[in-house]
Amino acid sequence: MTEPTVYELSSPGRVGIEYAHLDVPPSELPDAFMREELPLPELSELDVVRHFTHLSQLNYSIDGGFYPLGSCTMKYNPRINEVTARMPGFLKVHPLQPIETVQGSLVVMYLLQETLKEITGFSAITLQPAAGAHGELVGSLIMRAYHRSRGDMKRTKVLVPDSAHGTNPATSSMAGFTPVNVPSDARGNVDIEKLRELCDDTLAGLMLTNPNTLGLFDEHVLEVIDIVHQAGGLVYGDGANLNALLGVTRPGDLGFDIMHINLHKTFSTPHGGGGPGSGPVAVAAHLADFLPDPVVGILEEATDELPPLYGFVHPPQSIGRIKSFHGHFGIIVRALTYIMMQGPEGLRAVAEHAVLNANYLMELLKQDYTLPYDRDCMHEFVLEGVWPDAEGVHALDVAKRLMDYGMHPPTNYFPLIVNEALMIEPTETESKQTLDVFVDAMKKIAKEAHEQPELLHEAPHNTPIGRLDEVKAAKDLVLCCWRPEE
Amino acid sequence: MNTPSNLKYAKTDEWVKLDGSIATIGVSDYAQDQLSDIVFIEFNRETDDKVSKGDALATIESVKAAGDVNSPVSGKVLEVNEGLSDIPETINDDPYEKGWLYKIEVSDPSEMDELMDAAAYEKYCEGRH
Numbered sequence: 001m002t003e004p005t006v007y008e009l010s011s012p013g014r015v016g017i018e019y020a021h022l023d024v025p026p027s028e029l030p031d032a033f034m035r036e037e038l039p040l041p042e043l044s045e046l047d048v049v050r051h052f053t054h055l056s057q058l059n060y061s062i063d064g065g066f067y068p069l070g071s072c073t074m075k076y077n078p079r080i081n082e083v084t085a086r087m088p089g090f091l092k093v094h095p096l097q098p099i100e101t102v103q104g105s106l107v108v109m110y111l112l113q114e115t116l117k118e119i120t121g122f123s124a125i126t127l128q129p130a131a132g133a134h135g136e137l138v139g140s141l142i143m144r145a146y147h148r149s150r151g152d153m154k155r156t157k158v159l160v161p162d163s164a165h166g167t168n169p170a171t172s173s174m175a176g177f178t179p180v181n182v183p184s185d186a187r188g189n190v191d192i193e194k195l196r197e198l199c200d201d202t203l204a205g206l207m208l209t210n211p212n213t214l215g216l217f218d219e220h221v222l223e224v225i226d227i228v229h230q231a232g233g234l235v236y237g238d239g240a241n242l243n244a245l246l247g248v249t250r251p252g253d254l255g256f257d258i259m260h261i262n263l264h265k266t267f268s269t270p271h272g273g274g275g276p277g278s279g280p281v282a283v284a285a286h287l288a289d290f291l292p293d294p295v296v297g298i299l300e301e302a303t304d305e306l307p308p309l310y311g312f313v314h315p316p317q318s319i320g321r322i323k324s325f326h327g328h329f330g331i332i333v334r335a336l337t338y339i340m341m342q343g344p345e346g347l348r349a350v351a352e353h354a355v356l357n358a359n360y361l362m363e364l365l366k367q368d369y370t371l372p373y374d375r376d377c378m379h380e381f382v383l384e385g386v387w388p389d390a391e392g393v394h395a396l397d398v399a400k401r402l403m404d405y406g407m408h409p410p411t412n413y414f415p416l417i418v419n420e421a422l423m424i425e426p427t428e429t430e431s432k433q434t435l436d437v438f439v440d441a442m443k444k445i446a447k448e449a450h451e452q453p454e455l456l457h458e459a460p461h462n463t464p465i466g467r468l469d470e471v472k473a474a475k476d477l478v479l480c481c482w483r484p485e486e
Numbered sequence: 487m488n489t490p491s492n493l494k495y496a497k498t499d500e501w502v503k504l505d506g507s508i509a510t511i512g513v514s515d516y517a518q519d520q521l522s523d524i525v526f527i528e529f530n531r532e533t534d535d536k537v538s539k540g541d542a543l544a545t546i547e548s549v550k551a552a553g554d555v556n557s558p559v560s561g562k563v564l565e566v567n568e569g570l571s572d573i574p575e576t577i578n579d580d581p582y583e584k585g586w587l588y589k590i591e592v593s594d595p596s597e598m599d600e601l602m603d604a605a606a607y608e609k610y611c612e613g614r615h
Contacts, residue, residue: 030501095507413550418615474525 002464003054010041016048020174058464060408068361070380070411070423071165073215073243073265074272080341081334083267090333095325097298099311106310108316109296109326112280112336114259119339119347120239121252122282124315127332128323132240135260135279136207140175140317142258142283142290143205143234144183149290149317155204155232161190162417163212165238177204184417187218188373190224199231209238210251213415214373214421215358215380217244225255233286242266243427244355244379247348257284267335278331293318296326347402353428354379357435361426364439368446372418380425382418390449394407395420397456398445404462405441487611488515490582494598495607496558500583504598509559512586513546516611520577527574529587535563535588539576539597544587546577555587559597565589 043051051386067074076346084090120195128136140158147155158172161182169179185191190208206228211217218224225235237251237259245251251259263278264271271277271410283291294312299366302308310409342350355378362371362381369383385395399409406473411423426435448455493501499517503510518524526547531537542554567586570576577585592598602610 415550471523471525474547474549 006041008332014042016045067423069410070425076428076429084337085330085333121250123285124288125282128327129279131277132262132279135281136171138281139258145290148449157202159206168207174473188214203231203233205234207236211241215377246351263335269331269334270336276328278328289317291315292322357426383422385422386420393449401456401459403460489604491604494601498556500558509590511588524574559592561590561592581606
């Protein structure tokens, strides 16, 4: 590492702030609160500024370069989002203020609720969940509350296709369900026959990611949803890949009952270390009463003299509060800004360009890499990072070598149904020039894998630190550089 | 890929060695190679626990992925190789000897007939790519 820690930079007696001279009698701290040693780092303000500036320069971000991390939708976050989120009226409100004094903020939340409902085709929505997996948990708890409200207590099974996000089975377990795997067919769709076999009166629901993690739109999505509904189950949509569908199709119209929306992916709010995330959950009309409490609504309709009064309404069969206050409000402002800036035509163009960019890359790279599911993709696609005639080279080596070419690696080893997976999602915000530079690098790496495999094994060479010891990182956790016993 | 011929194999990549009524269970060389460096193992069953074929006996986590070890037979747990918790990489180094996971007294030896022999398992693994 080229930058020491703040503890290593510390110099005894150095301070960042000098307090004003004490002009009142000092009051001693009680002995109980005194300790012999408190090894806090001692630095000047300039030391601190340089330290964190250096660290930020070592970091890789979407503002610095191409970031094709599959399933993460690392699109550019427009700066106008930051301008609106920093407006004093939004920045300085407190969630405990009387609603009459925060009508502007409530309008923002209400408008975002309404626009997300319009975009996804659902009837009701909560903005509370803190991120995608949190949204999944909320959706699963709504699923549970729905079956319970009908006295249907035997529904304990949740089906999860093997092309789903890994959080789906984890979430259904956490909500008290038993997750059961559904295999994919040769075209990457849910295997319809296997699905039929698994649907019985213990079925609580299906968690479907569509497009799935192969970047493929399920060709039988309507049939899949119908089979689950016929068996009395609900269909949960993992909205992580919504970017491919904006303005083209609406999951609510397809028959999904519940879906979470990743504002931090689809609607251009910061993520990848720069969050926080936000995972609103939208539901069909028959589930609106179960939403987390409260949601924003209109308490008094507008009159000739007065605008409407916005406030909080309470779903009658709510699963309860699932987040302190009202979710990540700053992110809500950013997402609404993005949606308003794009408008309906702009949102559709987002999806179209995201899909076009992914297919452009896929067509060029399948000449050099194995493409196991070879059909038109949506916003992303999955290659194999391995060749029969390049012994010892793995997807991880390809990913690390890409860092030497100045780009963030794709997601690797996911989804699990592809051997040595490299999952690539360019997003709509990249130019053809950037995509071509990426294709050149990937083609060079494929050539190197055959001719100079050691270049890949030892990569990255051009980064601040070389290949990390992933085994040590997983097994030998040291989360604090100061340990009391030392 | 090392596939000893004296063992039987399950589609979910466990191996079984039957001595009398005692089955020793582990994960195959193919499975450990696919997982790459194993960093954790969590055992779900203790000595004397009853297990049914297909039960999740353990969870293995590598730097790439996490996966369940499913019981290829039914019976009662006689012994758990708990020492692996401290040195799970033993499964990478020696999957068929020191890397064994459970010894189980089998209740239905005919379940062994449903497993693959080495030749069939090798063919099965080759067909997965």
